[in-house]
Amino acid sequence: MPKVKKETKIEDKKSLRKKSKSHANRGLGFESKINKRLEKLRKEGKLIGFKIPTDWTVIRKGSRIVSAFTRDKSTIDYFGSYQGYFCGIEAKESHNKTSFPIRANIHDHQIKILDELYDNRSLTYYLISFKTLNRMFLVHSKEINTQIQAGVKSLKLEWFVEHGREFNPKEMNFDDYIYLEDIKNIK
Numbered sequence: 469m470p471k472v473k474k475e476t477k478i479e480d481k482k483s484l485r486k487k488s489k490s491h492a493n494r495g496l497g498f499e500s501k502i503n504k505r506l507e508k509l510r511k512e513g514k515l516i517g518f519k520i521p522t523d524w525t526v527i528r529k530g531s532r533i534v535s536a537f538t539r540d541k542s543t544i545d546y547f548g549s550y551q552g553y554f555c556g557i558e559a560k561e562s563h564n565k566t567s568f569p570i571r572a573n574i575h576d577h578q579i580k581i582l583d584e585l586y587d588n589r590s591l592t593y594y595l596i597s598f599k600t601l602n603r604m605f606l607v608h609s610k611e612i613n614t615q616i617q618a619g620v621k622s623l624k625l626e627w628f629v630e631h632g633r634e635f636n637p638k639e640m641n642f643d644d645y646i647y648l649e650d651i652k653n654i655k
């Protein structure tokens with residue numbers, strides 16, 4: 469007896485539409501890992517760090533949330549204290565395998581805040597995640613901000629290898645790469 473092919477159901481039109489990719493939750497997995505690491509460091513008394521919450525305005529249609537947007541420009545993602553020095557960190561994640569588009573990911577107000585903190589004797593960094601490569605870097609804010617001021621729009625992965633401090637994504641041990649020389653170099 470010949471095999472009869474099973475009929476396949478045609479999905480409704482809604483499920484066939486191309487789903488749009490939202491950037492609203494981009495980086496939340498990365499930030500969740502950072503939050504866990506900061507909690508561990510706080511309990512150990514090594515570094516006190518906190519996530520700065522983002523204030524959202526929610527648009528509803530009845531009881532259903534249809535949209536949300538930030539009320540104000542956020543500041544930076546994290547602040548805290550490391551060995552008695554104020555510390556500011558901005559976390560960024562990219563799905564790009566070869567480079568990090570800095571102008572698309574880092575906003576002017578974030579650059580300004582990190583520069584102002586640095587000018588006021590603070591430790592300031594970017595945590596950069598290349599998600600698809602599972603590689604993460606701690607980079608001094610002055611390194612990236614100098615590139616932005618020079619008009620660079622994107623930084624190659626090799627740039628991060630040379631100028632950043634790569635850390636273990638499983639351990640999230642970025643704090644091991646905050647050097648005492650960074651503290652000595654504060655104005």
